Amino acid sequence: MVVWTTGFRAPDLAREAGLAVGDNGRMLVDATMRSVSHPEVYGIGDAAAARKQDGRELRMGCGPGGLAAACAVRAIGDRLTGRTPRQLRVEGDGHCISLGRKDGLVQYTNSDDSPRGPMITGRLAAMFKEAIVSGAGGFGLRHPTLALVAASRTLA
Template sequence: MAGRQAALRLRARLGEVEPGGTVLIVGGGLTGIETATEIAEAHPDLEVAIAARGRVGGRLSDKAQRHLRGALDRLGITVHDHADITCVEANGVVTAAGGEIRAQVTVWTAGFTVHPLAAATTLKVSGTGRIIVDAGMRSVSHPDVYAVGDAALAEGAGGRPLRMSCASANPMAWLAADVIAARLTGRKGGNPAPRAVMTKSVAGRAY
C-alpha cells in the first residue's frame, strides 16, 4: 500500500476473491490498521487478519489500544501479534518461528522507501537514498537545497535519525520554512534543533 496504483490493484484483486476467502495485512502501524479495517468493512464476506512483528497498534496509548482492539473484534479481524514475517508465499506467509499464516491475498504495509531521484544526483544521501540534512534541514553537500519529510535524513532525539512519518515531516517543514524565511530576510531565526521535532512513529507512505 504505497500509492493509488497499488490501491487500485488491491481493489481489483479483492473483487476476485470468493466469499469466505482470506486476506492478511502485514504491518501493525496506522496504515496496516486502516487497510485492515477498511477491507473488513467493505468486504464483510471475507476473513481479514492483521499481523505485526510486535503488537498491532503497539505505539498507541493504552486507551487507544483498548479502543482499537474493540474495533478489530467488532469487525471480526483476527490479530496475530509478535508474528515476524520472513517470507511471503502464494498462499500466505511464513513466520520467523516457522509457523504459517494462510491467506489468499497478502497486503504488505510494513516498510518505507524514498523516490530514487535524490540518489541519482550529486546530493549526499544515506544508504537508503534519503538526503542528509543539517539542523536547519539544509543538504550537507548542497546548502542551497532543503529537504524535509521522508526524503530527508535528520538527526532527532538521542542522535537517532527521525523516523519516516507525518509526525516528523510536518514539523520538519515548519522548521525549514522558518530557516528559509530568516535567510531571505536577513533576520535571525529558524530553530536549529530538529531534536524538538516530534518523533512518534506512524505508518505512512514515502513520496
C-alpha cells in the same frame, strides 16, 4: 491476524541529482533541513534524513515530516531576513494509525520512540486521525502562518 506493510523507501531522486544521501537513500540534511552537500537545497519528509538532538534519524511518517517542513519553512525565512535559523527540536511524537473509519490507534511517544501515556484505540482514535487529516492538516495548509506558530515549539 495478518499484518501487511509495504514499507518505506526513499526515491532515488536525491542520489541521482548528486545530493549527499545516507545508506537508506535519504538526503542528508543539517538541523535546519538544508542539504549537507548543497546548502541551497532543503529536504523534508520521508526523503530527508533529519536527525533528533540525540543524533537518531527521524522516523518516516507524516508527523515527523510535518515538523521538518515547519523547521525548513522557518529556516528559509530566517536566512532570507538575515537571522540565524533555529534548529529542529523533537521532544516527543506519536503514532496515529487509522484502520478504517471506525477503528484506529493513537500512541504518544518519547523522543526515543518509547510509548508515553495511555494508547487510544477504537472509534475515538479513528476520529482523532480523521481530525488531523481533514481538519487540522487541511486548515494548516490553508493558513500556513499557523504552521509557523506551531513550528516555534519544535525549534531550538
